[in-house]
Amino acid sequence: MKRLRTPGISLWGEWACLLLLFSLAAGLLSAIAGHVVRADAPSTQTRSSEGPASSPDPRSSTTPAAATGPRFAAPTDTAAQPPPHRPVLSEGQASPASDWPVPRAPADSLEPLRYTPQLLQSVPQEMLRDYPAVYLLYREQHTLRPDGKEVTLVQQLLRLNNRLAVEELSEQQIEFLSATQTLLLHVARLHTAEGMQLDLLPHQAHLRDANTDFKVYDQSRQLVLSFPARTPGDVLELQYSIIDADPQAAGHMFDTYVFGHESTPVAQEELVLCLPADRTLRYALRGAVLDPAVERTPERTVYRWRLNNTLPVGEEPHMPPAAELLPCLAYSTFASWEEVAEFNRRVHEGLPGLTPELEALVEQEAPPHLPPLQRVQRLAAWVRDRVRYLSANHEPRGYSPHPPAKVCADGYGDCKDKSQLLLEILKHAQIPAALAYLNTDEQPQVCDDVPFPAANHVIVLVEAGGQPLWIDPTGSLGAWNMLAPSVCGRRAFVWDGQHIRLLTTPMLRAEENRVEQESELVIDAAGTGRWKMRRTYWGQEAWTARETMLAQSASQRRQALAAEFQSVYSQARLLEFKLEEPALSDPDQPLVLEAELEIAQMTEGDEGLLLQVANVLSQGLLAEDLSTPRRWPYLLDWPFEVRHRLSVVLPTAYVFQSLPESTEVPSQWGSSSLAVSAGPDPRRVELEWQLRLQATRVAPEDLPEFQTFAQQASELAVQFLFAAPSEDPADIPALVDAFSRNEADAATAHALAQLLISEERLEEAWQILSRAIAATPDDPALRELALRCAPSPQEALRVQRELAERWPEQGAYLLQLALALEEVEDMAAARQTLLRLAELPQPEWAVEAHYHLARHHIWTNELDKAAEELAAARNASPDAYRQHIDARLLFDRFAFGADGADPFGKGALVVA
Numbered sequence: 001m002k003r004l005r006t007p008g009i010s011l012w013g014e015w016a017c018l019l020l021l022f023s024l025a026a027g028l029l030s031a032i033a034g035h036v037v038r039a040d041a042p043s044t045q046t047r048s049s050e051g052p053a054s055s056p057d058p059r060s061s062t063t064p065a066a067a068t069g070p071r072f073a074a075p076t077d078t079a080a081q082p083p084p085h086r087p088v089l090s091e092g093q094a095s096p097a098s099d100w101p102v103p104r105a106p107a108d109s110l111e112p113l114r115y116t117p118q119l120l121q122s123v124p125q126e127m128l129r130d131y132p133a134v135y136l137l138y139r140e141q142h143t144l145r146p147d148g149k150e151v152t153l154v155q156q157l158l159r160l161n162n163r164l165a166v167e168e169l170s171e172q173q174i175e176f177l178s179a180t181q182t183l184l185l186h187v188a189r190l191h192t193a194e195g196m197q198l199d200l201l202p203h204q205a206h207l208r209d210a211n212t213d214f215k216v217y218d219q220s221r222q223l224v225l226s227f228p229a230r231t232p233g234d235v236l237e238l239q240y241s242i243i244d245a246d247p248q249a250a251g252h253m254f255d256t257y258v259f260g261h262e263s264t265p266v267a268q269e270e271l272v273l274c275l276p277a278d279r280t281l282r283y284a285l286r287g288a289v290l291d292p293a294v295e296r297t298p299e300r301t302v303y304r305w306r307l308n309n310t311l312p313v314g315e316e317p318h319m320p321p322a323a324e325l326l327p328c329l330a331y332s333t334f335a336s337w338e339e340v341a342e343f344n345r346r347v348h349e350g351l352p353g354l355t356p357e358l359e360a361l362v363e364q365e366a367p368p369h370l371p372p373l374q375r376v377q378r379l380a381a382w383v384r385d386r387v388r389y390l391s392a393n394h395e396p397r398g399y400s401p402h403p404p405a406k407v408c409a410d411g412y413g414d415c416k417d418k419s420q421l422l423l424e425i426l427k428h429a430q431i432p433a434a435l436a437y438l439n440t441d442e443q444p445q446v447c448d449d450v451p452f453p454a455a456n457h458v459i460v461l462v463e464a465g466g467q468p469l470w471i472d473p474t475g476s477l478g479a480w481n482m483l484a485p486s487v488c489g490r491r492a493f494v495w496d497g498q499h500i501r502l503l504t505t506p507m508l509r510a511e512e513n514r515v516e517q518e519s520e521l522v523i524d525a526a527g528t529g530r531w532k533m534r535r536t537y538w539g540q541e542a543w544t545a546r547e548t549m550l551a552q553s554a555s556q557r558r559q560a561l562a563a564e565f566q567s568v569y570s571q572a573r574l575l576e577f578k579l580e581e582p583a584l585s586d587p588d589q590p591l592v593l594e595a596e597l598e599i600a601q602m603t604e605g606d607e608g609l610l611l612q613v614a615n616v617l618s619q620g621l622l623a624e625d626l627s628t629p630r631r632w633p634y635l636l637d638w639p640f641e642v643r644h645r646l647s648v649v650l651p652t653a654y655v656f657q658s659l660p661e662s663t664e665v666p667s668q669w670g671s672s673s674l675a676v677s678a679g680p681d682p683r684r685v686e687l688e689w690q691l692r693l694q695a696t697r698v699a700p701e702d703l704p705e706f707q708t709f710a711q712q713a714s715e716l717a718v719q720f721l722f723a724a725p726s727e728d729p730a731d732i733p734a735l736v737d738a739f740s741r742n743e744a745d746a747a748t749a750h751a752l753a754q755l756l757i758s759e760e761r762l763e764e765a766w767q768i769l770s771r772a773i774a775a776t777p778d779d780p781a782l783r784e785l786a787l788r789c790a791p792s793p794q795e796a797l798r799v800q801r802e803l804a805e806r807w808p809e810q811g812a813y814l815l816q817l818a819l820a821l822e823e824v825e826d827m828a829a830a831r832q833t834l835l836r837l838a839e840l841p842q843p844e845w846a847v848e849a850h851y852h853l854a855r856h857h858i859w860t861n862e863l864d865k866a867a868e869e870l871a872a873a874r875n876a877s878p879d880a881y882r883q884h885i886d887a888r889l890l891f892d893r894f895a896f897g898a899d900g901a902d903p904f905g906k907g908a909l910v911v912a
Helices: 009-033 117-122 123-131 163-169 337-348 356-365 372-386 402-410 415-428 539-550 553-567 581-585 700-716 729-741 747-756 762-775 779-784 791-808 812-824 828-840 843-859 863-875 878-883 885-896
Strands: 133-144 150-160 171-176 180-190 197-199 204-207 220-226 237-245 254-258 264-276 282-286 293-297 300-310 327-334 433-438 455-464 469-470 490-496 500-504 514-523 529-537 571-577 589-601 609-614 640-649 652-657 663-666 671-677 685-694 718-727
Touching: 009 589, 117 300, 117 663, 117 747, 150 571, 163 171, 171 180, 171 237, 180 220, 180 581, 204 652, 220 514, 237 282, 337 490, 337 500, 356 372, 356 402, 372 415, 372 455, 372 640, 402 415, 415 433, 415 455, 500 609, 514 539, 514 609, 514 885, 539 581, 553 571, 581 589, 581 843, 663 700, 671 700, 700 718, 729 747, 747 762, 747 779, 747 812, 779 791, 791 812, 812 828, 812 843, 828 843, 843 878, 843 885, 863 878
Parallel strands: 133 264, 514 640
Antiparallel strands: 133 150, 150 237, 171 220, 180 197, 180 237, 204 220, 254 327, 264 300, 282 327, 293 300, 433 455, 433 490, 455 469, 490 500, 514 529, 529 589, 571 589, 609 718, 640 685, 652 718, 663 671, 671 685
């Protein structure tokens, strides 16, 4: 079959058109593709711009990101599009090196990398099916050259499994320090799913400054590569080297390598360390059993670790950091910690001490006559408050702090700057101190068996007052001697200027991070509660609350507290809010707030008051649903303690009848308890809740037990109290006094009248009720009670008429009025009242009305009319009639007589 061609266009022209179209499509895809950063891919370094050693990780980016999952950088500038006339290079072609933003060179690899589709055959299907992307191969080769420079070669094959990966991972970035490091790009190409091989062009590579945020100024550079990936199944091949010539490294090679990746599986992974034969490598592997293959030649020694089919750690709420969960290798050419101490001495050599102005300031802030602990407190607080924390490294690696005078003049500094400043100040004050180097909890721990000087944080260890004090001067919202949770329980090497000690920072204790609240809840006679409280935050709880409140306006703070109570009491309304401003601004003081709230409709119940009280402080602290199976342990933020003392005061008319029992719910993580104490006053009770969590890690197999504990603690936080009117005659004077102050207090009047009636002091009860009814005319309970102590039948009848007139819809009042009228033989009025009763919508009252009308007709010997009324009663509600025994007996009695005859012919009305 002949192939049709356009007239005038040769076969070569047709291929040129196809290449042109493909170039345009590739350029467009490159322009719209998002930037991707491989987070710690597939390893994580301990060096960062914040710590004493700062070197960009060739395997990762410093772009801020979440603790887990891939990190994404800002999109690249798409203004510069590829020229439409330039075809994409195929294999074997090359563009001039001058066109590239970084040098190009062949890779110096012990094992060359070449992609073949056969690599996919050894990859587990779940890695290709269940994840957006997979590293078919990731290899790092670190070579320590005889001249002391370290060369890091990175080789990776990244397969894009789905459309999301194509859109988000087609941008790769390489970060390096241009001051001391040289980036060589070896290979950057795309292997398409259709089998094509496309090398990147110079215009698809962009060099820029590293991303920074407002607290970290990174001196790194980034090479951004825009791969023209189009479809799932494409494979990105990237090979590059970073030559590190940092003089501070002193010819050593050291690092921490984390195998695997947070969110992407790695099918094959290799770490290769190559060093001169006369150098010794110390290493330790945590989290896996993996021995290296060692090759020795007269010139060099090569260590090779291989790991296959590593799944990502995934993403679960409150999980440990990936560096803790993945296998981690620490390695170093330092032979001992004494060598590290010597390294620190060289780094700090020539660093200026305090200027005379700073020395005078030390004498002013901490006079020698003060106790040592107080002097440390003042000096630590001064450094914390006067020098703002800001990571702004200007050195190649960042091992060296800036001089104290410069840090003070600038008014900012990073962790090593502020720690060195505090160290120099303490030395001038004759207070022993040392620098402590550690990795925060998102990085692997310092390894005792592998000495090297890199860490990502520096604090100060002070020996004063007979106890070690760990001080982190970078925290601006915490107390001067407070350690953040991320640096607690971390291994540190402590350098005192001469020697190094390996110590562990103290663990956080629950009592150090606590919230205490004193509350009084006063209930009035109407069931409305007035809640007054004073809340105090300590430690990390104070830090968190202070940070939140400083970011809020006064109205937002009020709204937040009101919402906290409304989550338990829907009718809560904030009346007053007071925040102690000195405590808000002074991190060394506990944070204190006071508030008063009104809670309407707190009580319910007819026979008494049913009152719900709750520990609002612990609501939601342990409420997270942990029923879903987890792969990793569950971590709480930090140990804490919540203590709430609540006094509940009843109105005078009521006393507590039943109280909850004191209870404790223990667990292996902590405990929750409720203590209930009632004093001599039956109207007052005190409840004290305590929730204490010391252990913050829950293993997956312990989740059901922890959730049971959390549920029990949550239930313990809500209690119900029952109160009833007082029945103690000894309370009469107090009730009289309370009533005299407020005659509209119906509950007090009711309780007082009941006590007076029980003591047969009817006249006093009548007087009290008369005054209360005048002050509260719409309370029917007062008139009902007045019927029991009315001084005469006429007064009782008057009260009964008032009840029926004010509440005519209440059938009981109409019926009682009719019966009272019968007692005074006002039959006409009684009959009219019964007719009103029969008109009520409730059928049971119609049955009552017709029954009593039938009685009236029997009394006047109108038996036919009586029978009609009884029939009307049955017709009004057969069910109610069947339950009305008196009506049925009356009908049986007059309908059949004593001899069983049926003189009225009404047998059909008899209910069987």
